[in-house]
Amino acid sequence: MKNNPSLKGLLIALVAFMIAFGIYFLFLAKKNYYLVDNPTPNTYYYRINNGSEGIISAGQSVSVDLNQGKNSIKVFDQNKKILYDSAFQVNKIRGLLNIAHQDYYINKQYYGYNLKKDSLLLELNKTVIDGKEYLGGAKHFNKLFTDDFYYNVDEDYDKIIKNIDKVESRSKIFRKQDYLNYYKEYYKF
Secondary structure, three states, rough: OOOHHHHHHHHHHHHHHHHHHHHHHHHHOOOOEEEOOOOOOOEEEEOOOOEEEEOOOOOOOOEEOOEEEEEEEEEEOOOEEEEEEEEEEEEOOOEEEEOOOOOOOEEEEEEEOOOOOOHHHHOOOOOEOOEEEEOOOOEEOOOEOOOOOOEEEOOOOOOOOOOOOEEEEEEEEEEEHHHHHHHHHOOOO
């Protein structure tokens, strides 16, 4: 077989392409998963879609498998007495089950060139938490399930998002105290 430069170039390009995708999927791709979260000091037992029993301790988050569409959950207290039996709808590829019905806040962080954070904050709604107003328009959430966010409670915002030529946002769900800590640190009034 003769030395064929175009075949050699094609093989090198294919190998580089496979290495690039391997690096992306191993290190850079955002994982999609569902969490059961418990910010309370209590322990709960739960059963999703009549599957095996799960346990979640105080302050813990547990990854769970959910089906697209309708799902059901039974939640029990630490004495295994049933608290409630409910159904919820899953539409997206990541979500949070709030089995203790605690307060969470879904906040949007804005990225982009020519971003004027101060004027942007004044344009957004105010959120009242414990009688105090907070700028930024975070949405309060205390229902059983939500999938209306990009970053889950156990993830951080990206430090830098490249190649944004306009103002864009990413949403993250916070536990109440985590949101108050984030607000104090990020906005620094």
